[in-house]
Amino acid sequence: MTSRFHQRVVLVIGAGSGIGRATALAFAREGATVVAAGRDKDRLAGTVEQIRLVGGTADHFVTDLTREEQVEELVANVVRRHGALHVAHNNAGTFGPAAPVADMDPDEWRRTLETNLTGTFLALKYEVSHMREHGGGAIVNTSSNIGAHLRLPHLAAYAASKAGLSTLTRVAARDHIADGVRINAVSPGPVDAPMSRQPGESDEERTARLGPSIPLGRIAFLNEVVSAVLWLASDDAGFTVGSDLVIDGGASA
Numbered sequence: 001m002t003s004r005f006h007q008r009v010v011l012v013i014g015a016g017s018g019i020g021r022a023t024a025l026a027f028a029r030e031g032a033t034v035v036a037a038g039r040d041k042d043r044l045a046g047t048v049e050q051i052r053l054v055g056g057t058a059d060h061f062v063t064d065l066t067r068e069e070q071v072e073e074l075v076a077n078v079v080r081r082h083g084a085l086h087v088a089h090n091n092a093g094t095f096g097p098a099a100p101v102a103d104m105d106p107d108e109w110r111r112t113l114e115t116n117l118t119g120t121f122l123a124l125k126y127e128v129s130h131m132r133e134h135g136g137g138a139i140v141n142t143s144s145n146i147g148a149h150l151r152l153p154h155l156a157a158y159a160a161s162k163a164g165l166s167t168l169t170r171v172a173a174r175d176h177i178a179d180g181v182r183i184n185a186v187s188p189g190p191v192d193a194p195m196s197r198q199p200g201e202s203d204e205e206r207t208a209r210l211g212p213s214i215p216l217g218r219i220a221f222l223n224e225v226v227s228a229v230l231w232l233a234s235d236d237a238g239f240t241v242g243s244d245l246v247i248d249g250g251a252s253a
């Protein structure tokens with residue numbers, strides 16, 4: 001194991017699957033004590049199990065990001081159990097059904113904004129509140145190339161939520177860099193993770209559907225996003241503040 005995160009406590013929200021599970025594992029491999037959060041207890045337990053199998057240290061807290069009292073309690077619990085919170089990866093998100101604006105269900109709109117934008121705002125609020133009183137920290141949000149960087153039809157709720165998150169990241173970074181808290185985002189295009197797959201779709205079908213719109217001709221490997229998240233969260237990125245790193249094979253270039 002390398003040790004960029006040795007003696008660091010890292011919270012990953014949305015850690016039960018996909019990108020979040022992969023970053024949780026990678027942080028642990030680099031020496032962090034990892035706290036995995038999300039709504040599904042069994043999936044979180046699976047992430048913790050995988051981390052322990054590679055000799056890492058982790059536990060989990062079931063948390064719904066849309067419930068303010070649960071987010072506040074999550075940060076308090078991390079600190080109570082591990083004595084600190086140094087790094088957070090706010091990765092939870094939802095995609096929702098695609099539809100043109102006129103046909104969009106307002107409840108789906110609200111659910112998407114509530115999770116991707118308001119939920120991440122709540123996470124930032126309580127993470128930063130702790131970090132600024134305890135020597136600072138680093139936070140990475142998972143946004144998307146859809147939103148601030150690329151507009152696609154039928155995805156208004158997701159695009160608006162992620163455009164908001166990309167902007168929230170930049171403003172929060174300026175608000176809190178003087179407090180010693182470095183805030184950045186990654187904005188991936190389609191990744192080999194659950195959100196890019198339609199129900200029942202094979203890997204080949206997914207590449208055939210998405211590949212042509214990406215200059216590189218393929219979707220991202222998980223590690224191509226994970227390595228960026230860990231770099232932004234590490235001291236190697238000490239001068240990187242309020243960036244929104246697009247990782248999309250050139251789709252929005």
Ligand SMILES: NC(=O)c1ccc[n+]([C@@H]2O[C@H](COP(=O)([O-])OP(=O)(O)OC[C@H]3O[C@@H](n4cnc5c(N)ncnc54)[C@H](OP(=O)(O)O)[C@@H]3O)[C@@H](O)[C@H]2O)c1
Pocket residue numbers: 013014015016017018019020037038039040041043063064065066091092093094115119142143144145187188189190191192193194195196
């Ligand atoms: N895969 C892609 O192609 C892609 C591309 C660009 C951006 N992204 C972004 O990357 C992030 C991860 O996506 P993924 O592909 O890895 O999909 P995923 O496996 O579905 O990950 C989403 C995670 O968010 C958690 N989550 C959703 N709502 C939550 C809530 N209210 N409270 C707490 N946790 C919640 C889910 O866990 P529970 O259901 O257990 O709560 C799940 O672990 C998302 O923010 C997504 O928008 C993905």
